[in-house]
Amino acid sequence: AQSVTQLDSQVPVFEEAPVELRCNYSSSVSVYLFWYVQYPNQGLQLLLKYLSGSTLVKGINGFEAEFNKSQTSFHLRKPSVHISDTAEYFCAVSDSSGGSYIPTFGRGTSLIVHP
Amino acid sequence: SQTIHQWPATLVQPVGSPLSLECTVEGTSNPNLYWYRQAAGRGLQLLFYSVGIGQISSEVPQNLSASRPQDRQFILSSKKLLLSDSGFYLCAWSTPDSQGGEKLFFGSGTQLSVL
Structure with a gap:
């Protein structure tokens, strides 16, 4: 079975500072990894995904994430955040262990960007 | 292009009343469909998913049910709402990603408040 742990429930940061949102997963087979962003009272939209190939994945809005198989991590980073990045961020993992690729989501990390 | 419609956006219902949330997808055929619930600080919980008309898989035993009367229509229902049914309900659809796994949209x- 797959699982996802987002280590921080809330991350406050000042505008233009760098940020890292942490995500660790567990799975017994090869995985696909995702980060989604949710703005207030909206659905989720895909930021980036790792399916195969390069372990450094670049997404929308200047975000990137690095897949580290040995540490079973997929941390999300941005070198300089904006006020508009304030949102809930969800890490998700998907594998074929259950016979389908339905993703399992973490509990989310609330990114709060202060001016 | 594909779009997904979910309504209503907000709903306030008394305990013991029935519930019907509807979701429709346009621009694709035979999508996988999902209902998730998001409770504060608890991430996304998969409630139901469907791979075809009349095919519903329940992930969590509870007071809710789902139906798929048409290929692109997914309905979440309850006969009698409980206080614990309050939360943010998200409908999603997916299609296979050419690089592996599923792409989720x-x-x-719907923000449901049971009072």
């Missing part, structure tokens, strides 16, 4: 959500 979310609706804008």
